[in-house]
Amino acid sequence: MIKQFAIFLYLVSFASYSQSIYKQVTGATDSTDYYLEIGLFNKEDKQSYKKAVEFTEKAIDYAKSTNNTNKLADSYLQLANIYYDLEKNNLAVDYYIRAVNSYDKDNPKTNLALSYYGLGKCYLKKDNIKVAEIYFEKAAALYKLLNFHEAIELINLQKGIIKKEKKDYRNATYILLSVIKNLEDDSFLSTKSEAYFQLGEIEMAQEKYALAIYYYEIANTINDTDSNNIETTKKILHQLSVGHEKNKDIIKSQYFLKKYVTFSDSITSNFIRFDSENMIDKVQFDQQLKTIEQLDKEKKSQQKTLRFSKLISILSIALISILSLLSLSLYKNNKIRISTNKLLKEKNKELIAEKERAELASKARADFLSTVSHELRTPLNAINGITYLLLQEKPRANQLNYLKSLEFSGNYLLHFINDILEINRLESDKVDVETIDFDLKKLIDNISISFQEFIKENNIHCHLNYEAAVPSNLRGDPTKLSQILINLLNNAIKFSKDGDVWLSIKNIAETENSVKLLFRVKDNGIGIPKDKQKEIFESFSQGSVEVNRTYGGTGLGLSIVKKILEIMGSTIHLQSESGKGSTFTFELEFEKGDGKEVILDVSPAVKFLNEKRILLVEDNKINQMITQKMLEKRGISCVTIDNGEEAIVEAKMNQYDLILMDVHLPGINGTEATTEIRKFDSKTPIIALTAISLNENKEMLLSYGMNEVITKPFEPEHFYAVVTNYLSKPN
Incomplete structure (x- = not known):
């Protein structure tokens, strides 16, 4: 396909010298054109690549001797095409580059675009996709300039193939269908x-x-x-x-x-x-083959004619009759096949359309849930923030119960929204697995401490079995491991009131650089019926309405666990019996760490905070009030701006120790404002405040020049720790 299109473009570009061989030989036209046409004739018609190379090289020599730059470039291009067909990519690349450097860039023509296109094909064959994309883009720009739309579609085909090689199947499919259309x-x-x-x-x-x-x-x-x-x-x-x-x-x-x-x-x-x-030479070989076959046929024919002349006549008649019947049968079968194929194609089109509709519905669901969870965070930040401030002001005893209930409800709603956002994020394939050093024993201890109150409330006996053979210093994704264990332990404690919960970690395989661990979370609680064990890992599923009413929860925990483990290349296994408890097991492989875990200092000295000035950029009046009050309680001076434009001017005119930047602002948003500030101030720490959505992530926000991200609604102690940590660093 690519070869035929290249021939088409090449013939168009050389139409100016398609004159008779006789005139070329007699000197009526340029000899470079003559050698090029003879080379192309040997390549395409005779398929004699050796002669094609020889004549094209003669064209190059003649073009050099006459200082004809355009003909020299055409000759380089033809030789590059020949070497590409011979699968000699390195030689092809060499001559394509010579052609590109010889053509006039100020007055570009089709052959320059074809040279870029040829380089793209060569690098695509060499699996160097980045370089291939660069040359395809250059070719596309030229074809667009020359209004050669068919050639642009061919380059779009190559882009689709590149997307396929990158495993971006959705965009690859879209591009290829557009090319066909x-x-x-x-x-x-x-x-x-x-x-x-x-x-x-x-x-x-x-x-x-x-x-x-x-x-x-x-x-x-x-x-x-x-x-x-x-x-x-x-x-x-x-x-x-x-x-x-x-x-x-x-x-x-x-x-x-x-x-x-x-x-x-x-x-x-x-x-x-x-x-x-x-x-x-193919023609010579075919002639020899035909001669041998003809002699053989004549010999056999003579033998048969002498011995079986009558039998041949009878068989011929029979054969003609059979062939006639077969022809009739094939004709009918062909009509049936055409009709069946037409029906099958229509059904396939319907199935493809249904598939596309299902994908659109799934995307709409994810977008809706993401938007709802995002929009709920802003008012929830106000609820949690005001509740925290009221609790800090020593309320009366009769008010304290109300505020504690409000705090509990706000935290419950926040966890529910976080679970919805997490399940959407996992289903959207926008999750990367980190590889950082961490201390597994310390991570398990921190998780145990975080569950102390919950364990006490449910009267649970908790047992930790951390084998001595399990190394402490590992390299992997501690955040996702924490999510898995927290969800499993939370369920085990919640459904095993007055019972026992076991967490065991076992070394099952080890090499010099890696270790495979078996994690087991076991309880002797209510258990899961056999008929509910498959659907228990689905979103919003808790086995029954009665369980949900009795124990509460979102029904997303196990679904999150399953999806995270799939992303990390593992699976969750369940053994359970109603009334006798449940056991969840999974395996994960980690690299061995070097023990150099990076720990954020969250408790620096705060005696000089009253000397610090913070610029708060926040458009929501309630959030302005809450954040400013929280900062003032720690003695920090705060200036509030409600839009990105004024924030840029304020940061340029005055010196601040820290900038708290809301991401979603009217007009210029927080990321754009940060980008502008970084053009004249690269030192002042900028911390993003955002009700983070499915389409945002920490890495994306940091790429705009922000130093840290605090998610709304934020926990006050975490907020103070991050702010104090950055204020304590010297600028």
């Missing part, structure tokens, strides 16, 4: 065939074998009209065989495998090479 001209059937083939490869990679076969068959149907695409035919037949094998249809798999082998054998018989640059 935009190329209505039958002159580019090979491009459509390749696009459908790549769609099949995407579905194959996702183990959607039926849909992959569907795309392969369309590609094969289109490709049958273009018999010159030998390599395309081979790879389509091969993938059809593999696809049917994966789809458990062995008969069809063998059918396409036989076609593939037969086709490959026929190609091999037509092209015999002594080495990579020398090939026997």
Whole structure:
């Protein structure tokens, strides 16, 4: 497909010198053009690459001798195309670059774009996708400038293939379908065939074998009209065989495998090479083969004529009759097959449309939940903040119970919103696994301390079995491990009132640089019925309405655990019996750490905080009041601005020790304001305040120049710890 399109562009660019061989020989036209045409003729018509190289090199020599820069560039381009077809990528890259450097950049033409496109193909073959993308973009820009829209679609095809190689299947599918839609001209059937083939490869990679076969068959149907695409035919037949094998249809798999082998054998018989640059002339070989076959046929024919002349006549009549019946049968079967295929294609289109609708519905659900959870955080920050401030002002005894209830309700709602946001984030595939040093024993101790009150409330006997063979210093993602253990222990304690809970960690495999650990969380609580154990890991599922009413909770904890473990390459296992407790186990592999855990100093000296000035950028009046009050309680001076534009001016005119920047501001938002401030102030710490949504993450916000992120509604002690830590650092 790529080869045919390159030939098309090349013929267009060289149309100016397509004159007769006779005129070229007699000197009527430039000899460079003559050698180029002879080289192209040997490459495309005679498939004699050795002669094609020789004549193209003569064209290069002649162009150099006459100082004809444009012809020299054309000659480099033709030689690069020949080496690309011979799969000599390094030589092809060399001559494509020579061509690019020889063409006039101020007056670009099609051949310059074709040179960039050729470089992109070469680097794509070398699996250097970044460089390939650069050259494809340059080619696309030129084709767009020259209004060569068909060529732009071919480059879009390459972009789709690059997205597929990066495993970005959603965008790859979108690009390839756009290419198919935009190329209505039958002159580019090979491009459509390749696009459908790549769609099949995407579905194959996702183990959607039926849909992959569907795309392969369309590609094969289109490709049958273009018999010159030998390599395309081979790879389509091969993938059809593999696809049917994966789809458990062995008969069809063998059918396409036989076609593939037969086709490959026929190609091999037509092209015999002594080495990579020398090939026997195909026409001469075919003539020799036909002569041998003809002599053999004549010999056999004479023998048969002498011995079985009458029998041959009878068999011929019988054969004609049989062939006539077979032809009639094939005609009827073909009509049935066409009708069936048409119906199948319509059904497949319906299935694809249903799939797209389901994906859109899923995205809409995720966006809705993310938006709701995000919008709830701002008023919830006000509720929790005011509650905290009131509790700090020594309320009366009859008010204290109300405030404690309000604090509990606010925290419960915050945990519920966090669980919704977490499950949406996990389902959106926007989660990365960290690899940092941490102390496992200290992490387990911190989790145990955080559950002390809950353990006391439920009268639980908690047992920790940390084997001596388990190393303490590890390298991995402690945050996600904490999420898993906290959710499992929370359930075990909640559903085992007046009972026992066990947490055990065991070393099951170890190498010089890594260790595999088995984690087990066990309880003797209410247990889970057998018929509910599969659905217990689904979102918002707690087994029954009675359990939810009795014990409360969101029903998201186990779903979060399952999804986090899947991201980390592991699975959760459950053993449970109603009334006898539950046991959850999972395995995780960690690298061994070097013991250099980075610990944030959250309790620096605060005696000089009354000398510090903070700029608070916050548009919500209630949040302004809460944050300012909290800072003033620690003796910190605060100036409040409600928009990003004024914040930039204020930061430029006055010196502050710290800036608290709300992300979602009217006009210029917090990230844009931070970017502007960083242009003239790179030292003042800037901490983001955000009701973080599904589309935001800490790494994204830090990339704008922020130093830290505090999530709304924030816990007061965490807020004070982060702010004090940055104020204590010298600028």
